[in-house]
Structures are given as structure tokens and as C-alpha cells.
Amino acid sequence: MNLSFxxxxxxxxxxxxxxxxxxFSFCGEHEKGHRxxxxxMRVGFLVSTFYFIAESVEQGYFLPVSSLSQALSYFAWSLAxxxxxxxxxxxxxxxxxxxxxxxLLLLVASGWTFDLPRQPLTHLQSPFFxxxxxTAFFAYASFTISFAAxxxxxxxxxxxxxxxxxxxxxxxxxxESLEKLIYQPMIWGxxxxxxxxxxxxAWSKAAFGEYWISDPKTVATAVTVCVYFxxxxxxxxxxxxxxxxxxLSLAAxxxxxxxxxGTRFIESSHNYFQ
Amino acid sequence: xxxxxxxxxxxxxxxxxxxxxxxxxxxxxxxxxEAKALPDISELVIISTCxxxxxHGYTExxxxxxxxxxxxxxxxxxxxxxxxxPYLYRYEGDAALRHLFRVTAGLDSLVLGENEILGQVRExxxxxxxxxSVHSLLYRLMEKALKIGKDIRTQTKINQGAVSIxxxxxxLAEKIFGRLTGEKVxxxxxxxxxxxxxxxxxxxxxxxxxxxxxxxxxxxxxxGDFGSQWISLETxxxxxxSIDILIASTAAPHPIVRFEQIxxxxxxxxxxxxxxxxIAVPRDIEAHVNSLDDVYLYNIDDLKGVSASNLRLRRKExxxxxxxIEQAVVDFKSWLxxxxxxxxxxxxxxxxxxxxxxxxxxxSKKGYSEASIREIQHRLRSKLLHMPFEKIKEASKNxxxxxxxxxxxxxxxx
Numbered sequence: 001m002n003l004s005f006x007x008x009x010x011x012x013x014x015x016x017x018x019x020x021x022x023x024f025s026f027c028g029e030h031e032k033g034h035r036x037x038x039x040x041m042r043v044g045f046l047v048s049t050f051y052f053i054a055e056s057v058e059q060g061y062f063l064p065v066s067s068l069s070q071a072l073s074y075f076a077w078s079l080a081x082x083x084x085x086x087x088x089x090x091x092x093x094x095x096x097x098x099x100x101x102x103x104l105l106l107l108v109a110s111g112w113t114f115d116l117p118r119q120p121l122t123h124l125q126s127p128f129f130x131x132x133x134x135t136a137f138f139a140y141a142s143f144t145i146s147f148a149a150x151x152x153x154x155x156x157x158x159x160x161x162x163x164x165x166x167x168x169x170x171x172x173x174x175x176e177s178l179e180k181l182i183y184q185p186m187i188w189g190x191x192x193x194x195x196x197x198x199x200x201x202a203w204s205k206a207a208f209g210e211y212w213i214s215d216p217k218t219v220a221t222a223v224t225v226c227v228y229f230x231x232x233x234x235x236x237x238x239x240x241x242x243x244x245x246x247x248l249s250l251a252a253x254x255x256x257x258x259x260x261x262g263t264r265f266i267e268s269s270h271n272y273f274q
Numbered sequence: 275x276x277x278x279x280x281x282x283x284x285x286x287x288x289x290x291x292x293x294x295x296x297x298x299x300x301x302x303x304x305x306x307x308e309a310k311a312l313p314d315i316s317e318l319v320i321i322s323t324c325x326x327x328x329x330h331g332y333t334e335x336x337x338x339x340x341x342x343x344x345x346x347x348x349x350x351x352x353x354x355x356x357x358x359x360p361y362l363y364r365y366e367g368d369a370a371l372r373h374l375f376r377v378t379a380g381l382d383s384l385v386l387g388e389n390e391i392l393g394q395v396r397e398x399x400x401x402x403x404x405x406x407s408v409h410s411l412l413y414r415l416m417e418k419a420l421k422i423g424k425d426i427r428t429q430t431k432i433n434q435g436a437v438s439i440x441x442x443x444x445x446l447a448e449k450i451f452g453r454l455t456g457e458k459v460x461x462x463x464x465x466x467x468x469x470x471x472x473x474x475x476x477x478x479x480x481x482x483x484x485x486x487x488x489x490x491x492x493x494x495x496x497x498g499d500f501g502s503q504w505i506s507l508e509t510x511x512x513x514x515x516s517i518d519i520l521i522a523s524t525a526a527p528h529p530i531v532r533f534e535q536i537x538x539x540x541x542x543x544x545x546x547x548x549x550x551x552x553i554a555v556p557r558d559i560e561a562h563v564n565s566l567d568d569v570y571l572y573n574i575d576d577l578k579g580v581s582a583s584n585l586r587l588r589r590k591e592x593x594x595x596x597x598x599i600e601q602a603v604v605d606f607k608s609w610l611x612x613x614x615x616x617x618x619x620x621x622x623x624x625x626x627x628x629x630x631x632x633x634x635x636x637x638s639k640k641g642y643s644e645a646s647i648r649e650i651q652h653r654l655r656s657k658l659l660h661m662p663f664e665k666i667k668e669a670s671k672n673x674x675x676x677x678x679x680x681x682x683x684x685x686x687x688x
Contacts, residue, residue: 156449160446160449160450160570161564161570163572163576163579163580165579165580165583165584166583169449170435170587173452174448174449174450174451174452174453175449175450175451175452175547176450176451176452177452238544239544241544241547241567241568242547242568243567243568244567
């Protein structure tokens with residue numbers, strides 16, 4: 001069996017076990033499970049990190065995303081990185097319940113597509129392109145976390161409004177914590193996506209001689225950036241409140257999904273993997 | 275005989291009788307001094323709280339020293355026996371241990387799993403130590419009871435989730451604002467529950483800024499207690515936009531906080547949520563205020579609903595707590611039995627030592643060195659004692675030590 005596949009599987013198993021423990025703790029009364037699950041998630045992240053370092057050395061690219069399988073596992077790694085590292089100060093243990101199944105699904109999909117042929121991505125030798133891809137993935141990961149926090153916010157908001165002190169009320173963090181988890185990654189995501197777009201322009205100019213290549217992905221990304229910036233400005237200026245920010249984070253995420261994945265189904269110069 | 279409990283509690287005994295039997299520190303000291311002078315009571319601890327009065331003790335007699343305990347009570351309280359006798363419960367032996375462990379675990383409390391009882395038992399124990407009314411056995415039992423009370427709270431969720439109105443208010447505030455760090459609180463009316471809620475919120479980190487009351491004197495007194503400002507019922511509205519939590523508990527016959535008021539306030543509050551606690555009956559805040567975004571309104575029934583929900587979660591933990599208590603009873607009995615077996619075991623050890631010394635002493639004449647003889651003696655001693663000691667330790671877990679002790683005494687003439 002391919003060693004890379006084994007390493008990726010170990011990471012997936014760690015995420016899977018973390019999800020099972022989170023679920024067990026959520027349904028039961030054992031808080032300790034969340035802490036162990038948290039540690040398992042870190043193990044999964046470290047194993048994934050090792051996988052990318054090994055792949056990077058083997059392929060000779062700084063960013064080894066030359067197949068759909070690697071793109072999926074890199075997205076999972078970005079998600080874990082944003083949450084475990086960038087949002088270390090505001091993270092909550094119970095959030096793992098929603099994050100670990102996403103990580104697991106991404107790694108399962110990555111394993112499923114592992115044997116598909118790799119694309120000769122000569123662009124990856126360009127540092128511009130590498131940074132463009134890396135920042136875009138981190139941006140999408142940040143928006144995904146913002147979206148997940150938005151879902152949890154609306155659930156907790158519903159629990160508090162309906163005065164139903166059920167399991168979600170007991171287990172989910174406060175609205176304040178969840179709002180931070182919506183807002184903070186949204187800022188990260190917006191900044192990273194603007195960076196990705198700017199670098200993309202620079203790379204496009206260097207590679208093709210023009211800044212703007214008009215295709216669905218570019219347009220959708222530009223619209224996504226604008227929408228997120230409008231939400232951020234309205235949130236910091238005051239008119240938007242917690243629940244509205246949560247709802248808009250969900251709507252913006254749909255747009256982001258279209259930009260990230262949906263455009264794959266339309267003829268586009270950004271379609272690298274089939 | 276052994277351990278015993280004689281007491282009354284909130285389950286059967288009315289507060290009027292409990293009050294009459296309450297032990298203040300001075301009365302408790304007198305009672306413990308009296309008990310020390312009575313041969314029927316070897317050790318005694320008095321636990322007296324608003325929900326229970328219990329005399330926990332140890333006696334060498336073969337029956338519960340009820341007369342002596344009544345004498346202790348009558349020495350300190352002018353209450354007729356007929357008044358409290360119908361409500362008395364008595365536990366002896368295992369039942370007494372189990373009852374004490376249930377008390378410290380909060381399973382016998384009015385509010386299941388409450389923490390206060392643990393401190394009250396600790397205080398009663400400390401008082402008994404100072405009065406020298408506890409010695410080795412009850413001392414060990416009280417230590418065990420306090421430990422199991424603490425273990426049950428850390429290993430189960432018996433004390434989790436708020437159940438009193440003030441603590442539910444704090445829990446909800448923390449679910450909205452996160453950890454409270456200076457959220458501004460205003461209170462309308464200065465009733466008992468609203469003041470208790472203020473105390474809890476302040477204790478959790480909120481900042482009580484305005485006390486609104488029709489009665490200026492009472493309002494200023496409450497405001498002074500919290501380092502806040504009294505404002506009149508005519509001017510409170512203008513401060514509404516600056517606060518985060520509003521507690522309403524006036525005696526007004528109709529709502530005084532209206533939908534339009536809160537709607538206007540929310541426009542000025544930008545992104546900050548508002549938590550409204552309406553503990554007045556009839557209600558002070560119009561119910562449909564809750565339909566506004568970022569406004570969370572809880573009336574007294576809603577708060578009780580959260581409390582009941584939390585209590586249900588606590589009740590799920592009872593079985594786990596009871597199992598821990600049963601194990602603690604077994605462990606304590608095991609310790610007691612081993613303690614009782616100790617004199618016989620010591621005699622058995624000394625009997626063995628004598629025989630080994632006598633029989634192995636002759637080996638020195640056969641050329642064995644002193645060190646070798648000591649080594650052989652030590653190994654034989656360990657091997658001979660290992661099995662009986664293990665058997666007795668095992669038997670102590672299910673009350674079978676006496677059989678082995680008697681057998682040792684009979685077989686070896688100990």
C-alpha cells in the first residue's frame with residue numbers, strides 16, 4: 001500500500017475518532033471526551049502536516065496540490081490550521097463536533113480520489129501561483145469556519161429565544177463566543193481572499209500578459225470578496241447585529257461555495273482537476 | 275454498635291419545628307460538651323442547616339443512644355419531645371454511613387446536588403474537632419464523607435446547570451454575553467428575588483449600575499449595597515440604552531416596559547444584545563418584546579422552565595452518584611473491619627515471630643550466618659503471612675473478617 005495513502009488514512013482515522021468522541025460527549029454527559037477529541041484532532045492535523053511536508057519533498061513543489069485528492073486533503077489541512085492555529089484564542093472545544101466530520105469527509109473524499117492521475121501543474125513552480133493557491137485555500141477555510149459558527153449561532157439563538165434549555169443550549173458556547181467565531185475568521189478570510197486575488201492578478205500579468213482574465217471563477221470570487229467586505233463593514237459600523245451577521249455568513253458561504261466549487265462545473269480557465 | 279444518625283430534615287419536618295431544633299454555634303458547643311460527658315456517646319458531630327438538624331456519632335453501646343441524644347437536645351433547646359419526635363429518623367451502621375454520604379453528595383438536599391451542604395458539613399466537622407468531640411473513627415468517617423461529596427461533584431454532573439432563579443439568570447446571561455465582564459445591570463423594583471439575582475450577577479462579574487425604585491430610601495439602600503446609583507421611576511427610560519441586563523420586579527399591575535420602548539432602544543444599541551429578566555407577577559415587560567432580534571426576555575415561568583430542565587439533567591446523575599456512595603460504604607466498612615482485625619493480626623505476627631526465632635535460632639550452630647538466618651526468617655514470615663492477610667483484606671470488603679479473626683484466635687490460641 002502507498003505510504004502517502006497510509007499517512008493520510010491515519011490522519012483521517014484520528015479525525016474520525018475525534019468526531020466519534022465529540023458525538024459521544026455531546027449525546028452523553030462526559031465532558032472529558034471533548035478534551036480527548038480535541039487532542040485527537042491535533043494529532044490528525046500534525047499527521048496531515050507531515051503528509052504535506054513529505055509530499056512537498058517528493059514532488060519538489062512547495063505546495064503539493066497536483067491532484068484532486070491532494071486539493072481536498074489540503075483544504076482539510078487549511079481548515080484545521082485556521083481553527084487550531086489562527087483562531088487559537090477564541091476556539092471552543094464543542095466546535096469540534098461540527099468541524100471534525102467536515103475534516104473526515106474531506107479526507108474520505110481525498111482517499112476516494114487518491115488513485116486518480118495527477119495533473120502536470122507546471123504553474124506550481126511559480127511562487128506567485130503557489131501563494132495564490134495557498135491564500136485562496138486558507139480564505140475558503142476561514143469562510144467555512146465562519147459559516148459553521150453561523151449555523152451554531154442560529155441554533156443557540158433559537159434555543160434562547162424559544163426558552164428551550166435542551167442539549168444544544170447546554171452544550172453550545174455563548175452567543176458572544178460564537179459571534180467571535182463568525183466575525184474573526186470572516187476578517188481573515190476576506191483579507192486572504194483579497195491577497196489571493198491580488199496575487200492572482202500579478203501572476204496572470206506575468207504568465208499571460210494581462211491582469212484580468214474574465215472567467216466565471218474570477219467574477220464569482222470578486223463578487224464573493226465584495227459581499228464579505230460589505231458584511232464586515234456593516235458589522236463594524238453597527239447596523240448589523242449578531243443574528244443578522246450569522247444569517248448573512250450563511251448566505252455568503254453559498255456564494256463562496258459557488259466560487260470555490262460551483263465554477264468547476266462551468267467552462268473556466270481555473271479548472272485544473274477533472 | 276457503631277455509627278448512628280438521629281435527625282430531622284426538610285422532607286418531612288416543617289420549618290417551624292426545624293427552627294426550634296436549630297443549633298447556633300454556641301448551642302452546638304454546649305451540646306457537644308454535654309455529649310462528651312455522656313458515656314453512651316463516644317463521638318459526635320452536629321450538622322445544623324436551614325434544611326436539616328442531624329446528630330452523627332459513634333457509640334460503643336449495642337443500641338442507638340437515643341436517651342443520651344435527647345438529653346443533649348433538651349440541654350440546649352426548650353422544645354418538647356412530642357413536637358419533633360414524629361419527624362425523627364434514625365440510622366445505624368451501614369445506613370448511617372450511607373445517609374451521611376448522601377448528605378454530603380447533595381442527594382438529600384432540597385436542591386439536588388447543591389454545593390452549600392459540603393461547606394456546612396465541613397464547618398460542623400471543624401467545630402467538632404475544636405470541641406474534641408470527634409476521635410479516630412468519626413474523624414475518618416467525616417473525612418471520607420467530605421471526600422465522596424467532592425468526588426461525586428467532580429465525577430458526575432450532579433451539581434451542574436443552574437436551578438435557583440438567580441443562578442439561572444446568571445447562566446442565561448453567560449449564554450448570551452459569554453463570561454460576564456462588566457455588563458451593565460439595571461433593576462426595576464427591589465424585591466427579595468431581584469436583590470438576590472443582582473448579587474448573583476455581580477458575583478459573576480456583571481456591574482450593577484442602576485437601581486430603580488419608587489421608594490427612594492429602600493432604593494438608595496440597595497443601590498448603596500451594590501455601589502450603584504438610585505434613579506426614579508420617572509427617569510429610568512433614558513438609561514435603558516446603556517444597559518445590557520434589565521431585571522424587572524415591580525408590583526405594578528400592568529407592564530411598564532413596552533415593546534415600542536425596547537424597539538427604539540435596540541436601534542440605539544447597535545450590535546449589543548439585551549437580556550430582560552421579568553420576575554414580576556403580574557409581568558412588568560410586554561411578552562412580544564421577545565420577538566425583537568437580539569432581545570432575550572425571560573419571565574418567571576421561563577426561568578423555572580430552565581431550572582426544571584437543568585434539574586432533569588442532574589437527576590440523570592443520581593444513579594451514578596448512588597453507585598459511588600455504595601462503593602464508599604463498602605470501602606469504609608472494609609477499613610473498619612481491617613481496623614477491628616488489627617489486634618488479632620498483630621498477635622498472630624508476634625506468635626509467628628516467636629516460633630520462627632525459636633526454630634531458626636538453631637541454624638547458627640549449623641554454620642549459617644546471622645544475616646542468612648534473618649533473610650530466611652524474613653522470607654518465611656512474608657510467605658506465611660501473605661495468604662491470611664490477603665484473605666482478611668478480601669473478606670473485609672463483604673463483612674467476613676470476623677470469621678477469619680475468630681479462626682485465627684481459636685487455631686493459634688491468640
